[in-house]
Amino acid sequence: MSEPVAESVTDLVLSAHDITVGYGAEPVLRDLRVDLPRGRVTTIIGPNGCGKSTLVRVLSRLLRPSAGEVRLDGVPLQTFRGRQLAARLSMLPQNPLAPEGMTVGDLVARGRQPHQPWYRQWSPEDEEIAAEAMRHTGVDELAEWPLDELSGGQRQRAWIAMTLAQQTDLMILDEPTTHLDLAHAVEVLDVVVGLRRHAGKSVVLVLHDLSLAARYSDHLVVLDRGGLVVEGPPAEVMTEPMLASVFGLKAHVFPDPVAGLPTVVPASHA
Amino acid sequence: MSDQTLVPARRSARRGVRIGPVGLAVRPWPVVATLLGLAVLVVLVVFSTVTGTLDLPLDRVWAALTGAGTRIEELVVLDRRFGRAMVAVLIGFALGCSGGLTQSITRNPIASPDILGVSAGAAATATFILTIPGAVGDATSASAVLVPAALLGGLVTTVLILALGWRGGFSCLRLILVGIAVNALAASLTTWLLTRASLDSAAVASRWLVGSLDGVRYDDLAWLLPVVLVGLAASLVLSRDVAALRLGWDIAGSLGTPPGRTEGLALAVAVVLAATTTALAGPIGFVAFVAPQAAMRLFRTAGPPPLAGGLVGAVLLLAADMVAQRLPVPLPVGVVTAVVGAPCLLYLVIRNTRRASV
Known part of the structure; x- marks a missing residue:
């Protein structure tokens, strides 16, 4: 997880260009541009209703954006035939x-x-x-x-x-740890992330638990109100100011003593 | 979290056969159930061919079947008995298959053409034709007019149901309410048509409207057989995509099937099957609803299976018709299927409500 995230276009497995979903003053997603590095685990985080699930449905072609384009390995999603796409990209929806x-x-x-x-x-x-x-x-x-x-x-x-x-080379999992206790959540994420390591697969997750997101991701994408706030490695993205402004959460973030990855501890007023 | 629940291990036992490039998963029980179902069907057809009100010895029945009988024997055995049994088998298959398709794509047991009013809508347009003096000539050409009319009515009703029932999915309660409304609408239209009709045509139409095989003849097979064969082929081709759709719209899409196209095609096939049977035998209630649900339990499949539903529907309708004919006062088969089917509907509604409230 310490290697730098790939920058060049050919190292992107999936890229979304100026995606807009919905119309009017408050579309669900607005001019969103996201690049997902190949062979990495990317996790999309954001407060409830920020458009995470909508983005994931657009990325897997289940929802057609009203503007913009998604490319898989540089090829527009719309040009794939059904089974052809399904052999390269899998998506597990929520519930x-x-x-x-x-x-x-x-x-x-x-x-x-x-x-x-x-x-x-x-x-x-x-x-x-x-x-x-x-x-x-x-x-x-x-x-x-x-x-x-x-x-x-x-x-x-x-x-x-x-x-x-x-x-598939690319797996998209929308909240795969819902209904799981921490031990089983970790077990599932170990399986998914292990695939990335051993088989070079690209994984896109939506996760609620911020500490798990920081632990298992190479790349974090933070959404708020249908727009991209920030993306990058967890250590740079998961900061106290970000949590305060995006999630409205007062929390302490510090590196854990074992791996040095950012850990989120909410500040309690009780 | 109850994830720690210890359950005894049951490892995979999916077996299959592979012949050249062709491969199919084979589960022992559905194969046995299919063979049993076919055996029961054959026994029922044979029984209804050799028995009846007219006491004919076996050799005379055989003579009639092979074309060596008298005119009366041939009329009784071929038309009244064997023909009627075969029509019952095909109509039962069409209804069961139709219900299996609609219940699968909506993931809702209530969504069958008879409960929702597709059959009633088809019946209303068919009644319209039946009550126009002179529109339906002699009995032999009746089907040629009634089938297209019923198809049109069935399609229009389906569009109406979709417009009223679809709210990003089909909820059980909403579908029941839409079904009640559409059935009532079609029934009042039919009643109105009957009040305007001549006494003769009203009598014919009323008899037909209960759902009865009294009027069917050997020649009706010419209409039914192609429709049923098309339904059978379409169900086979669509079976995998329909099965994927049972996992939900999004999963079906991410498995590479076109969910919208699957829904549209399956619905179209279901409406054609249901409307054709309505044109020939009137709106026979509850078979399309009960048969796939029974098949799902008998064949132990996940979701109501269209083809097995057709097989169960064929057995069900033939058995119901044999009972209806042999009662002290013969009844239209629609009455018998309603007596069997209505309690099943109540059971499913009660169980669904319980599940939703837990």
């Missing part, structure tokens, strides 16, 4: 809901869909990839369980396994 009775194994196998022609919906290789994704997230022993009989944390890890099975 996904599986149909009643669906098993973990079936859900994770769905992640192989972008790689399968319609006449080949099953193959030993696809099964192996799905099984590996389940081992990575620790749900391999739950494969035959229906999701609705599992706890929130187990369910979330199953969804992440589905996203992993998609085997």
Whole structure:
């Protein structure tokens, strides 16, 4: 995490140019320009309602911006065909809901869909990839369980396994640690960040927990009211003045004693 | 957080077959259930072909089927029995498949063409045609006029339901309310048409409006078969994208399927299936609603399956029609399906309300 963040255009996996979503005086996103470095973990943070989820939907082509363009590896998103894009970019939205009775194994196998022609919906290789994704997230022993009989944390890890099975170079995860206690949140983030290290994957996260964001990210993007406030490495971005002005949060930020990464401790008045 | 709940390990057991470039996941139970369903269907068809009010020995039934029987025998066996059974099978399949598609794309068990009023809308336009003196000539050409009329009515009603029901998603309660409104609207339109009609055509239309297979004949298969085959093929082609859509609009999109196109195509196929059956046999209630829900439980699938729903619908409608014909006072099949289906609707509504309030 100590290497400098790449600056040149070719080292960008995804770049959004002057994105605007919505119309009128207060659009959801306004002339937003974000560059996401390749092979890094980028985390988008910002107060509730700042447009994080909207940005993530634009970046994954689920939402078409009213102005601006998103490029994946320098190519405009609109030029990709559906499955072609899905084989390179995966996106896990917030609070996904599986149909009643669906098993973990079936859900994770769905992640192989972008790689399968319609006449080949099953193959030993696809099964192996799905099984590996389940081992990575620790749900391999739950494969035959229906999701609705599992706890929130187990369910979330199953969804992440589905996203992993998609085997894309770029993974976008919107609040992947919701419903998880700290131990499981750390476990999930270790898996996701480990992929970045071992397989050179690019990861985009939306996180609520600022200390976790600082710990697991190479690059932070701070949004407020639909606009970019600041982006950069956590040590430069996560500062007391930033927290005060963007989040309205009075907090102390200091380097942790082990890794020296910024840690956020709210100042309490109680 | 209940994440620490210890559950016994159940590792993956997804098996499949691969022949050349073709590969399919195979689960033992749905295969067994499909074979059982087909077996039940064959038994019911055979039973309804060899039994009836006219006491015909087996060899005479066989003679009629192979074209060696008398005119009366052929009329009874081919038209009244075998023809009617096959029409029931195809209409039941069309209804079950149609309901499975609409319930899947809306992720809502209430969203079936009969509950929402698509069938009632198709029935209203068909009644309009039925009550125009001279518009429907002899019985053989009736379908040629009624099918397009019902299709038009079904499509217009669907657009109306979408306009009233869609608020960034389909909520259960909203769909029920829209269904009540659309059904009432279509029913009052139909009643108004009946009051203006001649006594003869009103009598024909009323009988048809309950949902009845009394009027169907062997020739109706010529209309049904292509429509059902198209529905079957479309369901097969769409099955994977529909399954992705069950995971939600965003997930379907990020898995590389076009969710909007899937919804549009599935809905169009469902409306064509439901409207065609309405044109031939009237609005038969509750089969499109119950069959996919029953299939989901019998086949243990995630979400209401369109094809298995069709199979269950075929068994359901044929069985209901056999019961309806064999009652001391024969009833239209629509009455029997309503008696079976209405409690299922109540059960699902009560269960959904409980879930929402927990």
